[in-house]
Amino acid sequence: MTDRRTSIGNSRNPETHAAILDAAHELLAEHGYAGVSMEAVARRAGAGKPTLYRWWPSKTALLIELYEREKTRALAEIPDLGSAQKELVALIKGVHRFWRKTPAGQAFRSIIAEAQADDAALRSLRDEFLPRGRATATVILDRAQARGEIAPDADRELLLDVLFGFSWYRLLTHRLRDDTGAVERLVAALLAAAKAGGSLAGD
Amino acid sequence: MTDRRTSIGNSRNPETHAAILDAAHELLAEHGYAGVSMEAVARRAGAGKPTLYRWWPSKTALLIELYEREKTRALAEIPDLGSAQKELVALIKGVHRFWRKTPAGQAFRSIIAEAQADDAALRSLRDEFLPRGRATATVILDRAQARGEIAPDADRELLLDVLFGFSWYRLLTHRLRDDTGAVERLVAALLAAAKAGGSLAGD
Amino acid sequence: MTDRRTSIGNSRNPETHAAILDAAHELLAEHGYAGVSMEAVARRAGAGKPTLYRWWPSKTALLIELYEREKTRALAEIPDLGSAQKELVALIKGVHRFWRKTPAGQAFRSIIAEAQADDAALRSLRDEFLPRGRATATVILDRAQARGEIAPDADRELLLDVLFGFSWYRLLTHRLRDDTGAVERLVAALLAAAKAGGSLAGD
Amino acid sequence: MTDRRTSIGNSRNPETHAAILDAAHELLAEHGYAGVSMEAVARRAGAGKPTLYRWWPSKTALLIELYEREKTRALAEIPDLGSAQKELVALIKGVHRFWRKTPAGQAFRSIIAEAQADDAALRSLRDEFLPRGRATATVILDRAQARGEIAPDADRELLLDVLFGFSWYRLLTHRLRDDTGAVERLVAALLAAAKAGGSLAGD
DNA sequence: GGATAACCGAGACGGTACGTCCGGTCTTTGG
DNA sequence: CCAAAGACCGGACGTACCGTCTCGGTTATCC
Structure with a gap:
């Protein structure tokens, strides 16, 4: 070395x-x-x-570059699998696996932790880093909306906040493993609400 | 004697x-x-x-005690409001308000950040600190189950992971304010799924 | 204990x-x-x-009491041995042996060291502690003067400063052991000068 | 090149x-x-x-460097003054003056004190620091031996131990000032013994 | 014979200093 | 001009002692 x-x-x-x-x-x-x-x-x-x-102006910047290098190596796009349920589950489970199997999970935890002590790091995390990660999900939701699986006025941002919030929570409490269908059931519940256009619909 | x-x-x-x-x-x-x-x-x-x-053996321990002192000052129990929807919304919004209005939010962000660097802190956070916070929610869910608002076999742990995960995500990305009915809609979606006993039911 | x-x-x-x-x-x-x-x-x-x-107002005071307790246990008076040479050698060698064989040497080194950092300790060392130790030597010198072994106007204080200075030097540089007649020869040289009443006589 | x-x-x-x-x-x-x-x-x-x-690995090392910086500023070599008596008196009195007039005396007291608490410091003091200081005296004794002022088999180490021991004693008990010919008389006594080749001669 | 005063072990307290690690910046050397 | 190396200041880390203080409690002595 x-x-x-x-x-x-x-x-x-x-x-x-x-x-x-x-x-x-x-x-x-x-x-x-x-x-x-x-x-x-x-x-x-x-x-x-x-x-x-x-x-790299800060440790965070270094960690972000490291994370993205790992990501391009390990995380592919999600192809059209026929249903939003399958695609979202594939996306979330893929992210969880990526976090578990590589140091990327460690890197991501570190990035989040750093951002709590440094405002600039937080802004960069929220406004540049996270949107890049949500791009894949946006593609899936576009397809879902085209298929009519979710209502046109569904609050897509909220849906993603819930999915990623759940993932962060499991990552940050080191409970990424205890997964017995939880992701599937969560996605199903959210999609059901988003389809009805009622409860998860925007205001 | x-x-x-x-x-x-x-x-x-x-x-x-x-x-x-x-x-x-x-x-x-x-x-x-x-x-x-x-x-x-x-x-x-x-x-x-x-x-x-x-x-206090560590900064984390000090922050936790600070957080709990603030909590007992600011955060009351949730009384029976007639429906799980109202009670859960009151709980989550109360927590968000508490995090926004007092340094407690800062303290909590710090506790989470520290836990990413220190395994002991993480265990203490996950196994002692968080369960105390979820106790109030458990009471609400008990009442909801008694009322028949959620199925007997609903996955209550998953439901709470989703609610708190969403809250953490907003807290950690400093987006606690942009709340236009999001909490209400999220709770409604989750309760709908939990009542059906289908998608959010345990395996 | x-x-x-x-x-x-x-x-x-x-x-x-x-x-x-x-x-x-x-x-x-x-x-x-x-x-x-x-x-x-x-x-x-x-x-x-x-x-x-x-x-004990200070560590030094404690060490001094410890030293004196040891001394009364280990160090006897010097009886009349017939000549100042024999008696002074017995005194000095006795002190060296005492310093070597018991923790008293450590204690004494500590007392001297402490006195370099603390003026009060230095005064107490110089004005109370040391005179007590020189009392035995004074008795010997009195006898020597009575026998005519040293001139009436000999500088007794200087003689003792030299003897104890030599002893301190060996103690403080941890060289108390390499003693092949050095004490005997030193005492002989000093007594010769003190007898002549010339070089070691007072002014 | x-x-x-x-x-x-x-x-x-x-x-x-x-x-x-x-x-x-x-x-x-x-x-x-x-x-x-x-x-x-x-x-x-x-x-x-x-x-x-x-x-500087320790406070002692710092003090030693400080002491030596002062010494090179303040303390010159002793030139040939015609007699060992004059030269040794000049040396010892010069050292005493140096200790009295500059913080070097404080530094030296500190070095000795530290050495009592730390074995490594003691060894460095005894085996590196002190020999450097005795070098000047060695030159004087060489001249004296060449002049025939001291016997060829005189115990030079003992002579220096006595002179420096006396000096240390006065320094460490803060009695460097009360000097009414004491150094002269001590040097005279020691040189007399060293010349005779009797009492201060080696074994 | 009851009060009292000095003693006792324990340990919390405000401090000072220890020696180490890290974050960022600046300077020197060389490609 | 810029990369590499490393010295630099500043400051936080967690620990060890310092000397003082405040406890709860004991016992010999004096009123």
Whole structure:
């Protein structure tokens, strides 16, 4: 891990860049959130701290980039499965699996935790990071609305808040595993309400 | 016979105890989570750091006690309002209001954040702290089941995970305010499913 | 060591007194000067800290009493051996042996060290403690003067400063052992000068 | 070829280094040994505590460097004055004056005191620090032996132990001032014995 | 013989200092 | 010009003692 890299002059060194993300990845896997400090990442990556700060203004930014690198590796789009129920369940369960199987869950927990201490991090999380994650869900809901599975005036934002809120809650209390059909039943209940256009419909 | 208990040694000074919680309260209100360090709390309370550590093994423990002090001051039980819909909405909206109006919201965000960095804190949060908060909801659900508003085999734990997950999500993304009937509609959707005994019923 | 003692009314409890000195003795023997804190002594003696401070205003005072207790146990007067040379050598070597064989050496090193940080301790060391130790030497010098072994105008204070200075130096640099006749030769040199009434005579 | 040594990274800041020693110097002069804490030195020097610990592993190390800085400023070598008597008196009196006039005396007292609580400090004091101080005396004794003022087999180590022991004793009991020819007479007595080759001769 | 006063163990308290870790910034060296 | 390395300040961490204080309780002594 600490193979001797050296400066390559006045352009960004991609090896260094990857080494830093790898170091963060390993630390996250080995010691969890508490083990990831800019200091420790720099040490393990064999990089100087200013190098980290040049590219990522904060630990959160580093973690976000790490998370997204993992995501593109592990999380595919959800194809048309014929029903919103199947697609949403596939989406949520896929996210849960991704959080469980890779350090991404750790990274995500860390990002949320950091955002509670730092307003800028919170805004970046809410306004840039989360919308990217909801894009996949939006595609599914578009298809559902086209199929008539949910009412035209359904409160889609609320529906997603509930689904992601539930997921966050399980992630943050480390209870991602106890899943005996809970996701299926939750999605069914929400879709039923969204279809009726009554209770989950916008005002 | 008389009480033969003989406490020995000096006993905890309640003024100091209160001064420390007050100091934490103020720091939380003024500077948010990042402003609360054991050092700063001790300084403002005019207490020694060892005094803090004598009573609270960690910052999390201090924040939890602060949170519960605020809660007993601000949050009453939910009386029988005639329907589970009304009672659950009152509960959730009460919690949201409590989080918005007092530093308790800050405290709670901090507790969740700390738990992501510290396994012991997470266990204490999940296994001791949260169940206390869910007790009020349990009473409401008991009444609802007695009224026949939800099926006998409804998955009450899932229902609460969804309600609290939604609340956490809004709290942690600092979006507790944009509430135009969302809570009412969510509760209605969940209760509809729980009554049918179908989708939100246990397996 | 922590046999349960209790108050014996409004007079000093000699058992407690002894237990405290014993505890200090043991700590000194086990961990040296650094291991002797009022806290640790109280803990090991099973006594309260205020009890220590009631009788000894400082750690130095406690160490001095400990030292003198040891001294009366281990260090006898020097009888008339016929010559000042023999008697002074017996005195100095006795002191060195006492310092080496018991925790008294540790105690004495501690007393000297404490006095460098605390003016009151220094005064008490210099004006009360040391004169007591020089009393034995004074008796020897009186006899020597009566025998005519040292000139009437010899600078006795200087002679003792040299002898004790040499001893302190060896004690404080932990070189009390490497003694191959050094004390004998030093005493002989000083007595020769003191007899001549020339170089070691007062002004 | 050019010097191919390439140190990388920022280098030690000499201003900071001096500021720390100055701060220690002032604290020593103002409050004595007890006033010198790493904390206080860092505070006054406007330096971070880790900076102190980076360069000096302990307070003793800092004090030693301070002492030696003062010494090179204040204490010159002893030139050939024609007789060992004059040279040794000049040496000892110079050291006493140095201890009296500058905070160096305080520093030296502190170093000795620290060494009583810390074995490593004691070894460093005895095996590195003191020999440096005795080097000047060794030069004088070499000259004296060349002149025939002291016997070839004289126990030079003992002679120095006595001279320095006497000096320490006076320093540590804060009696450096009462000097009415005492040093002269002591040196004379020791040189007389060392010349005779009898009493102060080696075994 | 009852009050009282000094003692006792225990331990909480406000403080100070310890030695370490980390967050960000600045400076030096070299590609 | 910019990357790498690392020194720097500042500050929080959790711990050990300091010396003082306040307890509940005991017992010898004095009124």
